[in-house]
Amino acid sequence: MQPRSREMQGINSLLNSSQIPLSDLHQIQNSQMHPPPHLTNPSSSSSSHFDPSSSHDDFLDQMLSNLPSSSWPDLNPKPFWDDTPPPPHAAENVAFQYDDQASLASKFRNHRISSDGGNPSTTSSTAALMLQAQQQLLMSRGVAGAGESGLLPMPLSLGGGDVDRSRNDVVDGSSFKSPNPGGESSVQALYNGFAGSMHGGGQVSNQTQHFPHHPQGQNLGATTQAPASSTPAQPRQRVRARRGQATDPHSIAERLRRERIAERMKALQELVPNANKTDKASMLDEIIDYVKFLQLQVKVLSMSRLGGAAAVAPLVADMASEAASDSGQAPPNGNQTPSSTSANDTITMTEQQVAKLMEEDMGSAMQYLQGKGLCLMPISLATAISTATCHSRSALINQKGPSSPNMSVLTVQSATAGIAAAESSVKEGASVSKP
């Protein structure tokens, strides 16, 4: 992350992206010390933003028209505001980005355009001011008053302390564990620090409502590819909502819904084995396959209680044809779909194929077997298994589970062929043998 260019970018188009000002803050915290002379001036004005008793419209009015805030004694916002409008806006964005951005954006643009901002002399001051603003926010929330040097660890510890307070923010919880891998998670930690401080301060309920969503919305905003641009060249009245920061209730509800879905998908991901897929579609496929596999296991288990190998054989054929039609796709290495006659045919065909492949190359044979969900085992082991479980000739099923070879169900044992192929799911090792 290029600090300086990002800073400029962030300051110039603060409303464009939600994470950039915070990453700037992060950079600032990492790089700079807090110069004392800026302490008093920005503190008074920036604190006006965080007046808890007012709604966001009032915030903006306060901020921009420089009304004195009741909670801060050393308040002289007016002259300061005229001088450097951007950083308090930045601080405001840091804390309350997600609400009423339209008016804020318009006013911000007004100020920026009027003040012709962006002159390099103010960048350092703005950076320092943003830092001060954050510090003020933290101090105003009654957090243990850290000194300026303690500012950086504080949001992270705040975030850590607020883990149990935040509800089921799984993503945020994970961000706590890694406090400083990059800008983004520390940004989340900062947000959670703010959220926690808002909780701890006992602030206005609507704000606290917004804050727990803010980290998630932050994630959403952070994870979206490119922030929608609200160009400075636009007329002042038209404000296009940024991605992840929409203002109208429909998109907010939409965002909440998306977040909830993502939560649920994550929970499912932990349940289902083989959950290394990042794609949502493939994850859904995996889930569907797993549910089908479990249902198939229940079916097989219900059959296994009946006993009698002879009775099983017609069932075997039925299930094989069922499985072939259910899975609906043949693996690419030329698997023969089991005919409706009997399962033994498929077994012999498989064995012939494997024998042919083994003559050429052992690896391809193993791959072929793996594609069918089978594996090779020595004959002694196979016979040991068979004598342990089966009475007579074991007519077990060769069954194709769902498409992934990891999910096959039953053991195959051919007493006749020289190769004993035992089917076992690779990952879970689920195997059901027929008595």
Add this chain to the structure above:
Amino acid sequence: MTPSDGTIITATNPRTEMKFARRFLRSLSKTRKIRPPSSSSSICVKKRSERIKMAAYWCMARAVGSRRAWSRAILMKLSRGRQHHHHCFSMTMMKTRMRRKNRSTWLGKVKKKKKEEEVRTRSPSPYDEDDDEEGLMKRQTQKLREVVPGGKSMDICSLLEETAHFVTCLAAQVHVMQTIAHHYS
């Protein structure tokens, strides 16, 4: 081959398992009493296994209770069919007729659903190469709705939640049944 070696590593909730195990064992013993287990005809065996499977799902649904939408769906579906199973045991003329009609409709519905599912899973294959992400997601959610009981009338959010719970309960069910099968053999 012991089932314990090959159990799937998923989260199991012991409380549900205990409840399910108790009910399932009870129903199994009932089934054994009613029908002698020595029947060797394949149709009879198939029917028995089907019944055991339905009993398993029903016991699981009862163990979970009405808290979950999928368990409610299973209970409703099975209570409709179960009445007719009991009627068939009692063997009165009217009831057998009703049973035949309803079982045909119920099983017919099941078979039709299966065929529909097959058709639906096969027919999108020509469209697989289209980059319509929305369509793919819709197809997958449709598949999921079919697999999870009661999933037809739920929005995707609750569908995912129900699926998670359903998966845990299925895993518990499989675990219990494997242990029972192991003890039997």
